[in-house]
Amino acid sequence: MTLKVVGLAEIEAVATRKLVFDAVRTALVAHAEGRTTMPQPIALWFADAEGDCHVKAGHLAGSSHFAVKVASGFYRNAERGLPTNSGLVLVLDATTGVPAAVLADEGWLTAWRTAAAGALVTHALTPADVDEVAVFGTGLQARLQVEWLAELRPLSRVRVCGRRSEAVRQLCADLATAGLKAEPATAAEAAATPCVITATPSTSPLAPAEAFSAAVQHVTGIGTDLPGKAELPPGLFANATTIATDDHDQCLAHGDFGNAVRAGVVGADADVSAGLVLRDGVPDRSGLTIADLTGVGVADAAVATAVFTHLG
Amino acid sequence: MTLKVVGLAEIEAVATRKLVFDAVRTALVAHAEGRTTMPQPIALWFADAEGDCHVKAGHLAGSSHFAVKVASGFYRNAERGLPTNSGLVLVLDATTGVPAAVLADEGWLTAWRTAAAGALVTHALTPADVDEVAVFGTGLQARLQVEWLAELRPLSRVRVCGRRSEAVRQLCADLATAGLKAEPATAAEAAATPCVITATPSTSPLAPAEAFSAAVQHVTGIGTDLPGKAELPPGLFANATTIATDDHDQCLAHGDFGNAVRAGVVGADADVSAGLVLRDGVPDRSGLTIADLTGVGVADAAVATAVFTHLG
Numbered sequence: 001m002t003l004k005v006v007g008l009a010e011i012e013a014v015a016t017r018k019l020v021f022d023a024v025r026t027a028l029v030a031h032a033e034g035r036t037t038m039p040q041p042i043a044l045w046f047a048d049a050e051g052d053c054h055v056k057a058g059h060l061a062g063s064s065h066f067a068v069k070v071a072s073g074f075y076r077n078a079e080r081g082l083p084t085n086s087g088l089v090l091v092l093d094a095t096t097g098v099p100a101a102v103l104a105d106e107g108w109l110t111a112w113r114t115a116a117a118g119a120l121v122t123h124a125l126t127p128a129d130v131d132e133v134a135v136f137g138t139g140l141q142a143r144l145q146v147e148w149l150a151e152l153r154p155l156s157r158v159r160v161c162g163r164r165s166e167a168v169r170q171l172c173a174d175l176a177t178a179g180l181k182a183e184p185a186t187a188a189e190a191a192a193t194p195c196v197i198t199a200t201p202s203t204s205p206l207a208p209a210e211a212f213s214a215a216v217q218h219v220t221g222i223g224t225d226l227p228g229k230a231e232l233p234p235g236l237f238a239n240a241t242t243i244a245t246d247d248h249d250q251c252l253a254h255g256d257f258g259n260a261v262r263a264g265v266v267g268a269d270a271d272v273s274a275g276l277v278l279r280d281g282v283p284d285r286s287g288l289t290i291a292d293l294t295g296v297g298v299a300d301a302a303v304a305t306a307v308f309t310h311l312g
Numbered sequence: 313m314t315l316k317v318v319g320l321a322e323i324e325a326v327a328t329r330k331l332v333f334d335a336v337r338t339a340l341v342a343h344a345e346g347r348t349t350m351p352q353p354i355a356l357w358f359a360d361a362e363g364d365c366h367v368k369a370g371h372l373a374g375s376s377h378f379a380v381k382v383a384s385g386f387y388r389n390a391e392r393g394l395p396t397n398s399g400l401v402l403v404l405d406a407t408t409g410v411p412a413a414v415l416a417d418e419g420w421l422t423a424w425r426t427a428a429a430g431a432l433v434t435h436a437l438t439p440a441d442v443d444e445v446a447v448f449g450t451g452l453q454a455r456l457q458v459e460w461l462a463e464l465r466p467l468s469r470v471r472v473c474g475r476r477s478e479a480v481r482q483l484c485a486d487l488a489t490a491g492l493k494a495e496p497a498t499a500a501e502a503a504a505t506p507c508v509i510t511a512t513p514s515t516s517p518l519a520p521a522e523a524f525s526a527a528v529q530h531v532t533g534i535g536t537d538l539p540g541k542a543e544l545p546p547g548l549f550a551n552a553t554t555i556a557t558d559d560h561d562q563c564l565a566h567g568d569f570g571n572a573v574r575a576g577v578v579g580a581d582a583d584v585s586a587g588l589v590l591r592d593g594v595p596d597r598s599g600l601t602i603a604d605l606t607g608v609g610v611a612d613a614a615v616a617t618a619v620f621t622h623l624g
Contacts, residue, residue, distance in 0.1 A: 003400070003416045005317055039354045042369050044378065051409045055367055055380055057354050066356065068367055068382050070402060072409025086410045088315070090382060090400070097363045097384025098398045102414055104315045 004101040006311060011105050014310045015112060017151055020303055024116040025278055027060060027302035028246060032275025035061040036298040038247070043226065050075040052226065053087075056297030059094060065308060066094045067301035071110050083107070089304040101308050109307070113299045115144035118197065118222045118291075121244060121274045123152040125282055125289040126195045126218040131156040134185060134193035136231070137200040137223070138162035138171045145197045145222065147178050159185035159193050161206075187211060198231040199223055209235030220291040224255045232256040232290070234263035237270075241287035244274040250294045257292040316413040318623060323417050326622045327424060329463055332615055336428040337590055339372060339614035340558060344587025347373040348610040350559070355538070362387040364538070368609030371406060377620060378406045379613035383422050395419070401616040413620050421619070425611045427456035430509065430534045430603075433556060433586045435464040437594055437601040438507045438530040443468040446497060446505035448543070449512040449535070450474035450483045457509045457534065459490050471497035471505050473518075499523060510543040511535055521547030532603040536567045544568040544602070546575035549582075553599035556586040562606045569604040 030036050042055040051074035059066035071087035078084060085107040091100045103109060122145070131154055135142045138160065146158055158180050162168040168184045175182035187206065190196060192213040198206055198221045212219075212233075221231045237243065237260035245251035248271060252258045261268045272283055274291060282289060342348050354367035363386035371378035383399035390396065397419040403412045415421060434445075434457070443466055447454045450472065458470055470492050474480040480496045487494035499518065502508060504525040510518055510533045524531075524545075533543045549555065549572035557563035560583060564570045573580045584595055586603060594601060 003317060003414070005315060005414070037356055039356060040352070042351045042354055042367060042380075044349055044351060044369055044371060046371070046378075046406055046409075049407050049409075051407075053369075053378070053380075053404065053409055055354060055369055057356055057365075057367060059356060059358070066358075066365070068354075068365075068380075070380050070404070070411065072404065072411075074407070074409040077408055080408065082408055082410065086408070088402070088411050090402075092365065092382070092384065094358055095361050095363075095386070096389055096392065096394055096398070097358075097361075097365055097386040098394065099382065099384075099400050099416070102315070102317070104411070 003099055006101055006103050008104065008106050008108060010311065011103055011109065011307055015109065015307050017148065019306050019310065020112045020116045021120065023302040023306040024113050024299045025120055027296070027299045028117065028275035029279050030060050031247065031296060031298050032273035032279065038297045041297065056300055058297035058301035060298060060302055063305055064094055065091050065100060065305040067091050067304040069110065069297065069300040071107060089300060091304050091308045103304055103307060109303055110300065111140060111144060113303045114141060114222060114295055115148040117246060117293055117299055118145045118220055119148035119152055120278060121291045121293060122149055122195065122197060122218065122220045124277050125242065125244060125291055127285065130194040130217060132193050133195040133197060134159035134161060134190035136161050136190060136198040136206045138164065138167035139199065141222065142199040143171055143174055145199050146175060146180065150180060155180055158182040159190050161185045161187050161190035191216065200231055201229065202231050203228055204230050205233035206231050207233065209233040212236055216288060218289045220293065221256045222293045225295050227254040229254065230256060230259050234260040234265045237265045237290060239288040240290045241284040242282055242289040243271045244277045244291045245271040246274045246293045246296050248273065251292045255292040255294045315411055318413055318415050320416065320418050320420060322623065323415055323421065323619055327421065327619050329460065331618050331622065332424045332428045333432065335614040335618040336425050336611045337432055339611045340429065340587035341591050342372045343559065343608060343610050344585035344591065350609045353609065368612055370609035370613035372610060372614055375617055376406055377403050377412060377617040379403050379616040381422065381609065381612040383419060401612060403616050403620045415616055415619060421615055422612065423452060423456060425615045426453060426534060426607055427460040429558060429605055429611055430457045430532055431460035431464055432590060433603045433605060434461055434507065434509060434530065434532045436589050437554065437556060437603055439597065442506040442529060444505050445507040445509060446471035446473060446502035448473050448502060448510040448518045450476065450479035451511065453534065454511040455483055455486055457511050458487060458492065462492060467492055470494040471502050473497045473499050473502035503528065512543055513541065514543050515540055516542050517545035518543050519545065521545040524548055528600060530601045532605065533568045534605045536604070537607050539566040541566065542568060542571050546572040546577045549577045549602060551600040552602045553596040554594055554601040555583045556589045556603045557583040558586045558605045558608050560585065562608070563604045567604040567606045
C-alpha cells in the first residue's frame with residue numbers, strides 16, 4: 001500500500017476557494033438529488049478532557065474516491081497552547097477500497113467546507129440587493145462565513161456580536177484586513193440586520209425570537225453540529241416561508257430546525273433541501289428564510305476527493 | 313501536527329501475539345465492565361464494486377489514546393491482483409484529540425485482533441481436555457483462528473471443512489507448516505468435533521442444527537460481522553447453556569445470536585458478555601457453549617494503542 005500523506009501546505013496550494021465552492025455545491029446538489037451515500041456519523045465524547053471526536057464518511061455516486069473524516073474538538077487544548085480543533089481526512093479508492101491518501105489538514109478542510117456551504121446557501125437565500133450582514137460569534141468560523149460570503153456578493157457593512165468584547169474587536173480587525181467594514185454590535189443591532197449568520201458553539205438560543213426585527217430577511221445557523229446545541233430561537237421559525245437544511249435527518253436530529261420541530265413551531269416536513277435551493281432557487285421568499293446547516297460528510301468527501309485529484 | 317505513519321513491517325515487529333492477546337483480553341473485559349466508549353460503526357456499501365467499508369471507533373476509559381479504524385472489503389479486487397481487504401487504523405490522543413499516528417496495517421491488525429478474540433473466547437469456553445478442533449472456512453481468518461488457539465492449548469487434530477477442495481488442501485498444508493496435524497473433513501465430520509469454529513462470509517447456516525452431533529461441546533462463530541450474514545443454525549442455540557457475545561447490541565443486530573433470537577429460539581437476554589467469561593469463567597457448561605463474535609471497536613483501539621505505545 002502506498003499511502004500518501006499530504007500536509008497542510010500542500011493542501012492549501014490546491015484547495016482554492018473556487019475548488020472548495022465547486023466541490024461543496026456539487027455535493028449539496030447531489031445529496032439533495034439522492035445521489036450520495038452518507039451514513040450516520042460516529043461521535044465519541046471525552047468528558048474528562050472536555051473533548052469530542054466525530055467521524056463522518058461519504059461518497060458521491062460515480063466519484064472515483066470516497067472519504068472518511070476524523071475531526072476532534074478538545075476545549076481545554078488552549079491551556080496547552082494547542083488549537084481546539086484537529087483532525088484529518090482519509091481518501092479511499094471507491095473501486096478497490098484501498099486508502100489512497102491521508103490529508104493531514106489540521107481541521108482546515110472542515111473549516112473551509114463549512115464556510116463554503118454557509119456562504120453558498122446564505123447567498124442563495126438572501127435577496128441580491130442585501131449588502132449588510134451580522135454575525136453572531138467571534139471564532140474562526142464566524143470570520144470565514146463572512147469572508148467567503150464576500151467572495152459571492154459585495155458586503156458594505158458587517159456587524160459582529162459576541163460575548164467577549166476583545167474577541168469582537170479582534171474579529172472586526174481581521175475582517176478589516178480582508179477589506180471589509182466591520183463594527184461591534186449588540187445582539188439587538190445584529191438581530192435587526194437584513195442577513196444574519198450564527199457561528200457559535202451555543203447550547204441555547206442567542207436571542208429570543210422577539211429580538212429579531214422585521215428587517216431580517218435571512219438567517220443562516222451553522223453552529224448546531226452536535227446534539228444539545230442551539231443557536232436560533234424556535235419561535236423564529238414561525239415567521240419562515242423557506243427553511244433549508246443540508247441534511248433533513250441530521251438537522252431534525254440536532255439542528256435548530258429539529259429544536260423548532262420539537263417545540264411544535266413547524267412540522268417535521270417543513271424544510272427543503274439546501275441543495276435544491278442552490279439548484280433551483282428559493283421556493284418562497286415572501287417571509288423570512290432560514291438555513292440550518294449541520295455539516296455533511298458528502299461535502300467532506302467531495303472536497304477531499306477534489307483536493308486529492310488535483311495534487312501533483 | 314506531527315503525524316507518524318507506521319508501515320506494516322514496523323507494526324509486525326511490535327505486535328507480538330502476546331501483545332495482541334493481552335490488549336484484546338483487556339478490551340473485552342473492560343467492555344463487559346462498562347469501562348469503554350464504543351459508538352455504532354459506520355458502514356458504506358459500494359454495489360458496483362462489490363465492496364464495503366466499515367469504520368469502527370473505540371476508547372477504553374483511562375487509556376491515553378483512542379482509535380478509529382477503517383477497514384475495506386472489496387470482493388472483486390482479486391481480479392485486479394489486489395488483496396480483498398485493506399485499511400488502516402488511526403490513533404488519536406485522548407487528552408487533546410490530536411491524531412498521533414496512522415497505522416498502515418493493510419488490514420492485519422483487524423485480522424490479528426479477530427484471531428485473538430476468537431482464540432481467547434474459544435479457549436475459555438472449551439473444556440481443558442479437548443484437543444480436537446474443526447474449522448469451517450478456508451480463508452486467512454480460518455487459519456489464524458486455529459493457529460492462535462494452538463498458542464493457548466495443544467491441538468492434536470484439526471479438521472478443515474470448505475466448499476473448494478483446493479482451498480481446503482492449501483489450508484491443511486499451511487497448518488502443517490505451523491506444526492499442526494490438519495485434514496480435510498466433510499460438514500458432518502466437522503460438526504462431530506468437540507470444538508467447532510466458523511470463519512466464513514456465509515449468509516446462510518453452514519449446516520442444519522441436526523447435523524451437529526452430541527460430541528460438540530463448544531462452537532465459536534466469528535463470520536457474522538455484517539447484517540445479512542449467518543453461519544450457525546438458529547436451532548443450535550436451543551442446546552446452549554452458555555451463549556457468549558462480544559457486544560450484546562451488535563450480536564443482537566447482526567450476529568448469529570440475533571438470528572437465533574429473531575427465530576424465537578432464545579430470548580434477547582440469553583447471552584453473557586464474552587469479557588465476563590474471560591474474567592470469571594464459564595457460567596454453565598452442562599450443555600453446549602456458543603460464542604458469537606462480531607468484532608468490537610474497543611479491541612481495535614486497545615491493540616492500536618498498545619502497538620503505538622510500544623513503537624520506538
